[in-house]
Amino acid sequence: MGNYGMFVWPSFGAVIVLLSVLGFTSWKRKIDDEKTLNELRQELENLSDQDE
Amino acid sequence: MHKFANPARFLRISKLITPWCFVLTAVTLVIGLYWGLFIAPADYQMGDAYRIIFVHVPASYMSMFCYGFMAVASAVGIIWKHPLADQSARAAAPIGAVFTALALFTGSLWGKPMWGTYWIWDARLTSELVLLFLYFGYMAVWEAIEDSVKAARVAAIVALVGAVNIPIIKFSVDWWNTLHQPASLMKSGGASIHPDMLWPLLISILAFNLYFITVVLWRIQSLIIRRQIRGLRIRIAEEKDNG
Numbered sequence: 001m002g003n004y005g006m007f008v009w010p011s012f013g014a015v016i017v018l019l020s021v022l023g024f025t026s027w028k029r030k031i032d033d034e035k036t037l038n039e040l041r042q043e044l045e046n047l048s049d050q051d052e
Numbered sequence: 053m054h055k056f057a058n059p060a061r062f063l064r065i066s067k068l069i070t071p072w073c074f075v076l077t078a079v080t081l082v083i084g085l086y087w088g089l090f091i092a093p094a095d096y097q098m099g100d101a102y103r104i105i106f107v108h109v110p111a112s113y114m115s116m117f118c119y120g121f122m123a124v125a126s127a128v129g130i131i132w133k134h135p136l137a138d139q140s141a142r143a144a145a146p147i148g149a150v151f152t153a154l155a156l157f158t159g160s161l162w163g164k165p166m167w168g169t170y171w172i173w174d175a176r177l178t179s180e181l182v183l184l185f186l187y188f189g190y191m192a193v194w195e196a197i198e199d200s201v202k203a204a205r206v207a208a209i210v211a212l213v214g215a216v217n218i219p220i221i222k223f224s225v226d227w228w229n230t231l232h233q234p235a236s237l238m239k240s241g242g243a244s245i246h247p248d249m250l251w252p253l254l255i256s257i258l259a260f261n262l263y264f265i266t267v268v269l270w271r272i273q274s275l276i277i278r279r280q281i282r283g284l285r286i287r288i289a290e291e292k293d294n295g
Contacts, residue, residue: 002099004100004165007162008161011108012085012089014157015085015154019066026270029270030277033278034177037280040288044284
């Protein structure tokens with residue numbers, strides 16, 4: 001890259017880091033939400049069983 | 053279209069699509085960036101500095117594409133009042149903001165060696181900065197208004213009003229005398245880039261598009277699930293009260 005490395009590498013680095021962080025947090029949030037949803041479904045099922 | 057707009061059906065179909073989109077994103081991103089960094093030849097005038105275009109052009113293009121997506125989804129939300137349209141627009145906003153921030157950052161790193169400055173109040177740069185503020189404003193509306201129906205309406209209006217900035221960004225280099233160079237990819241008469249440089253650029257643009265599809269689907273899924281969680285919490289509270 002010669003003298004231009006100080007401009008090229010941070011550009012590619014920023015893209016990789018920011019896209020990875022956004023992608024990972026979006027995926028993790030979805031996984032956590034799915035887990036919470038399943039727990040609540042189970043809790044509702046238990047409450048319904050107790051009523052019966 | 054309405055058939056796929058059913059949240060439950062959308063969730064089912066999107067869960068099948070996202071793993072494939074993720075794999076395709078990773079593969080195309082690695083190929084595009086590696087090709088751009090190491091295989092494409094250096095430019096005879098700009099040397100290796102031109103390699104920034106392999107991330108700057110896709111990020112800039114996606115910053116406008118995401119806003120266009122948000123504006124169309126918002127219009128659908130206003131006209132047909134479908135909650136999935138509003139959630140789609142909401143899910144796209146942070147992705148668009150990241151692409152815009154990347155376009156500005158990589159653009160300034162391009163500007164220093166090429167123009168001698170990181171920043172100038174040029175029409176293209178300024179309108180792109182306005183786009184970033186529009187994304188922030190749109191996201192702030194969703195966070196500030198508690199009533200989700202009201203928030204969706206106000207956010208949709210912000211998205212639609214802000215859409216006027218998209219043609220301004222695109223044509224700013226033609227309408228005004230700017231430091232930013234005119235379009236070299238999407239212009240009449242075809243692209244003016246050598247195929248050795250054009251192919252890795254097109255692959256990078258494809259990778260960024262696939263990234264958007266993958267992440268927006270994850271975020272929409274998350275927003276749909278959160279609505280279901282809210283509904284379940286209310287039902288559980290009612291069950292407990294009755295019990």
